[in-house]
Amino acid sequence: MTTPTQTNKNPYLPLWIDFTDKIVVIFGGGAVGERKAKRFFEKAMVTVVSSSLTPTLSEMEANDSILFIEKDLSDLSDGEIFDCMSDAFLVIAATSDSEVNRRIISMAKTAGVLVNDTEKADEVIIPSLIERGGLQIAISSSGESPAVTKYARMTIENAIDDNLELMIDLQNEMREYLKTVVSDQKKRQEILWDIMNDEEIWKLLPADFEKAKEKAMGKQN
Numbered sequence: 001m002t003t004p005t006q007t008n009k010n011p012y013l014p015l016w017i018d019f020t021d022k023i024v025v026i027f028g029g030g031a032v033g034e035r036k037a038k039r040f041f042e043k044a045m046v047t048v049v050s051s052s053l054t055p056t057l058s059e060m061e062a063n064d065s066i067l068f069i070e071k072d073l074s075d076l077s078d079g080e081i082f083d084c085m086s087d088a089f090l091v092i093a094a095t096s097d098s099e100v101n102r103r104i105i106s107m108a109k110t111a112g113v114l115v116n117d118t119e120k121a122d123e124v125i126i127p128s129l130i131e132r133g134g135l136q137i138a139i140s141s142s143g144e145s146p147a148v149t150k151y152a153r154m155t156i157e158n159a160i161d162d163n164l165e166l167m168i169d170l171q172n173e174m175r176e177y178l179k180t181v182v183s184d185q186k187k188r189q190e191i192l193w194d195i196m197n198d199e200e201i202w203k204l205l206p207a208d209f210e211k212a213k214e215k216a217m218g219k220q221n
């Protein structure tokens with residue numbers, strides 16, 4: 001019998017997770033560990049376990065942006081590695097020693113902690129990310145070509161309207177306001193799309209937000 005999951009060969013799905021107060025433990029403080037630390041440090045609590053750090057990671061440690069545990073992982077027992085990841089929500093295996101990475105991944109799986117393998121697409125993939133205020137676009141090639149993922153990010157960044165963040169602010173204010181004055185959801189939806197498709201509002205946004213809002217307010221009549 002064929003189930004829907006069996007016909008869909010790509011097993012990945014994106015999720016948006018709130019990382020506040022979550023612990024991310026990155027093993028390996030090289031170029032890749034640094035890129036991953038930059039992704040997470042403003043949202044989560046990041047610990048880097050490594051025998052060395054890049055200059056940028058050292059600076060981040062000095063600023064208390066990350067916690068650094070200086071260890072040669074080859075010298076550690078399984079128990080000691082477990083201790084490093086015991087409170088983690090996500091573990092990232094990013095050392096240049098493949099054997100060490102395999103050990104970390106197998107231990108994280110045993111401990112039931114989510115794990116990102118930087119050497120191949122495994123349980124968790126770290127995507128490319130575009131952020132414009134509340135809007136986030138995550139991109140992945142399911143591990144098939146990180147270069148294409150990066151290229152797609154740059155292409156999409158160039159295609160995004162510069163004023164998207166301002167439109168998000170306006171839409172957010174308008175949708176909250178409309179909920180209080182227009183009881184019919186379909187009508188609210190129509191008004192919001194009317195605002196979105198108004199060239200003049202897009203032009204007003206960077207010049208005069210209040211004027212753009214005035215014009216948007218006029219749409220409810």
Ligand SMILES: C[C@@]1(CC(=O)O)c2cc3[nH]c(cc4nc(cc5[nH]c(cc(n2)[C@H]1CCC(=O)O)[C@@](C)(CC(=O)O)[C@@H]5CCC(=O)O)C(CC(=O)O)=C4CCC(=O)O)c(CCC(=O)O)c3CC(=O)O
Nearest residue numbers: 118119120121125126127128140141142143146147149150
């Ligand atoms: C599976 C994955 C594991 C993971 O989650 O880390 C992984 C694996 C590997 N990447 C490798 C190489 C490169 N990685 C990049 C860039 C990024 N890699 C990222 C994610 C991922 N990389 C995950 C899959 C993502 C997906 O699904 O598409 C991004 C999106 C996020 C981030 O890391 O921040 C970030 C772009 C950020 C941005 O700028 O937008 C470039 C581009 C460049 O720098 O030019 C290159 C060189 C070119 C190339 O090889 O394509 C190698 C070594 C290959 C070798 O030995 O030859 C492996 C191991 C392997 O798979 O062989």
Ligand SMILES: NC(=O)C1=CN([C@@H]2O[C@H](COP(=O)(O)OP(=O)(O)OC[C@H]3O[C@@H](n4cnc5c(N)ncnc54)[C@H](O)[C@@H]3O)[C@@H](O)[C@H]2O)C=CC1
Nearest residue numbers: 028029030031032050051052072073074094095096097118
């Ligand atoms: N996912 C991705 O985007 C990419 C992944 N890779 C993979 O990422 C891994 C790391 O690559 P880079 O950061 O460029 O290497 P790197 O050489 O810049 O850094 C490796 C780090 O691991 C640490 N390390 C190595 N052995 C250790 C041990 N026994 N104990 C403690 N720390 C140890 C080193 O001190 C160093 O900080 C490689 O396995 C590579 O295949 C490479 C490029 C991109």
